[in-house]
Amino acid sequence: MDLTQALEIASHTDPGMVRSHNEDSIASIGEQGLVVLADGMGGYNAGEVASGMATTVLTTELRQLLDEHAPHEVDPQSGQKAALKMLREQIAKANTSIYQASQSQPQYAGMGTTLVVALFYDNRMMVAHIGDSRLYRQRGDEFVQVTKDHSLLQEQIDAGMLTKEQAKLSSNKNLVTRALGIDPAVEPEMHEYDTQPGDIYLLCSDGLSDMVSDEDIGMTLQALGANLNLAAQQLVQMANDNGGRDNVSVILIKILREYPAGQRFASKLFGWFR
Amino acid sequence: MAKLILSMDGLVLKEIQLSKERTTIGRKPHNDIQIDNLAVSGEHAVIVTILADSFLEDLGSTNGTFVNGKTVKKHFLQNNDVVELGKYKLKYLSEAQPGGTKAADFEKTMILRPGASRKPPEPKPAVAVGAAPAHAAPAPPGVAPAAGASAAAGASAAAGAARPHSDTQIGMAPAAPAAPAAAARAAAAPAPAAPARRAMLQLLSGANAGKELELTKPLTTLGKPSVQVAVITRRPQGFFITHVEGANKPSVNGKPIEAQAHALNDHDIIELAGVKVEFFFKT
Numbered sequence: 001m002d003l004t005q006a007l008e009i010a011s012h013t014d015p016g017m018v019r020s021h022n023e024d025s026i027a028s029i030g031e032q033g034l035v036v037l038a039d040g041m042g043g044y045n046a047g048e049v050a051s052g053m054a055t056t057v058l059t060t061e062l063r064q065l066l067d068e069h070a071p072h073e074v075d076p077q078s079g080q081k082a083a084l085k086m087l088r089e090q091i092a093k094a095n096t097s098i099y100q101a102s103q104s105q106p107q108y109a110g111m112g113t114t115l116v117v118a119l120f121y122d123n124r125m126m127v128a129h130i131g132d133s134r135l136y137r138q139r140g141d142e143f144v145q146v147t148k149d150h151s152l153l154q155e156q157i158d159a160g161m162l163t164k165e166q167a168k169l170s171s172n173k174n175l176v177t178r179a180l181g182i183d184p185a186v187e188p189e190m191h192e193y194d195t196q197p198g199d200i201y202l203l204c205s206d207g208l209s210d211m212v213s214d215e216d217i218g219m220t221l222q223a224l225g226a227n228l229n230l231a232a233q234q235l236v237q238m239a240n241d242n243g244g245r246d247n248v249s250v251i252l253i254k255i256l257r258e259y260p261a262g263q264r265f266a267s268k269l270f271g272w273f274r
Numbered sequence: 275m276a277k278l279i280l281s282m283d284g285l286v287l288k289e290i291q292l293s294k295e296r297t298t299i300g301r302k303p304h305n306d307i308q309i310d311n312l313a314v315s316g317e318h319a320v321i322v323t324i325l326a327d328s329f330l331e332d333l334g335s336t337n338g339t340f341v342n343g344k345t346v347k348k349h350f351l352q353n354n355d356v357v358e359l360g361k362y363k364l365k366y367l368s369e370a371q372p373g374g375t376k377a378a379d380f381e382k383t384m385i386l387r388p389g390a391s392r393k394p395p396e397p398k399p400a401v402a403v404g405a406a407p408a409h410a411a412p413a414p415p416g417v418a419p420a421a422g423a424s425a426a427a428g429a430s431a432a433a434g435a436a437r438p439h440s441d442t443q444i445g446m447a448p449a450a451p452a453a454p455a456a457a458a459r460a461a462a463a464p465a466p467a468a469p470a471r472r473a474m475l476q477l478l479s480g481a482n483a484g485k486e487l488e489l490t491k492p493l494t495t496l497g498k499p500s501v502q503v504a505v506i507t508r509r510p511q512g513f514f515i516t517h518v519e520g521a522n523k524p525s526v527n528g529k530p531i532e533a534q535a536h537a538l539n540d541h542d543i544i545e546l547a548g549v550k551v552e553f554f555f556k557t
Contacts, residue, residue, distance in 0.1 A: 041383040166350045171326030174383040182385050223495045226519040241509050
């Protein structure tokens with residue numbers, strides 16, 4: 001099923017004001033409803049290599065798998081959606097690729113990447129994430145953070161040591177507790193959500209969320225939602241105007257209309273009778 | 275590493291590095307910071323340090339613990355906080371100095387792996403990454419910094435100064451279509467948080483003619499949704515108007531603006547959706 005009519009996607013990535021390299025990597029396949037964002041870490045250019053491998057493995061592998069399998073179908077044995085299985089397996093594959101490269105090439109030792117992936121199908125989306133890259137949702141007047149960071153700060157907030165306001169003052173930012181490619185295996189956090197026409201989803205690296213307040217991000221999506229490309233550029237510009245201390249990447253997805261599954265079958269049938 | 279400076283009546287007595295996860299303060303000799311004064315309880319307070327953050331906790335002292343003049347039970351210490359116990363003062367100085375290259379080092383995303391070794395060679399089967407209860411973190415948690423982080427930071431700082439982006443275009447915004455970002459960048463670099471001048475809009479025509487509006491938000495939209503909308507953005511280097519939606523672009527002083535952001539000058543006349551608005555700086 002081609003989702004280009006149902007989803008509008010805009011993205012922008014920038015090295016920021018301080019860094020010379022862009023270690024973030026973004027990719028999307030509009031017709032298959034797949035968006036991927038990764039924020040690499042590691043010395044020299046290893047961060048770029050790790051995030052680039054993550055987006056490349058996921059898009060090439062999933063492009064083929066999504067051609068062969070419908071993501072909304074439920075596997076009778078496990079009772080799980082195909083989307084869940086596909087994403088989990090391909091994230092594992094990306095993890096292995098990065099891990100093996102870091103083991104075999106000394107210049108890549110210790111490299112890793114955060115990851116946030118969203119796959120849209122059947123009026124829903126499956127979100128997988130690892131680390132502190134985020135997914136937010138703008139629906140009506142409400143702007144919420146959907147993913148919960150895998151970071152030291154988030155654990156401290158959960159443990160009641162810090163409030164969200166205090167966390168902004170912490171010097172321990174950017175310490176992630178989970179990353180892709182660091183260990184032989186990784187557990188992505190995965191959840192499925194309903195989507196509604198008019199929703200705007202934002203995937204971003206911490207270069208945005210650390211530099212621009214949630215309030216200002218929400219205001220920008222509210223004000224510029226009609227022009228998604230402009231909104232993406234505006235968000236990056238705001239991060240840079242506030243100092244741009246890290247690479248900044250954003251992917252915006254607007255739900256233009258409903259996209260129930262089954263149309264594939266129906267259209268096939270329709271094509272058959274013609 | 276963060277440190278405390280102990281003083282009494284303005285006289286500096288001691289400097290203490292916060293090297294331990296728990297630094298205890300009290301009158302009894304077993305404390306890390308012993309203050310032999312009757313106004314200080316035997317076990318008065320403790321400072322828990324987790325990487326670069328330190329938390330002060332009063333241990334039920336008789337006379338209380340004060341931070342910047344206020345009594346606290348538990349407090350997240352910030353640079354230059356003054357902790358008072360009786361007549362004694364402890365000034366907290368965090369190591370992360372804003373603006374320094376050190377701060378940039380800190381901001382590099384790193385993976386935190388308590389209990390994992392730093393050496394990557396031997397494959398370790400299934401190390402649970404960061405299942406770490408943060409509050410019980412062992413003394414030096416296994417922070418595995420990216421190889422050569424400091425070298426990389428130095429290089430990026432040097433490269434940052436000579437970024438091809440920043441010196442290609444310096445000038446006013448209405449340059450070539452690809453230029454505004456680069457120009458903006460060059461302009462923004464020296465003073466990132468410079469407060470912009472206050473700016474106002476006044477409606478010159480329409481039903482609300484004469485009405486004024488101060489541009490306080492980072493973004494202010496003008497016009498009618500799905501007909502014609504423009505946005506005015508407040509940036510460190512000034513105010514800019516950009517077309518958002520609609521077939522027609524807004525005009526400034528009678529000329530339609532281009533696709534990119536257009537810098538606004540004092541007393542510019544903006545026209546959109548049939549309404550005239552004047553932009554001016556508040557004096």
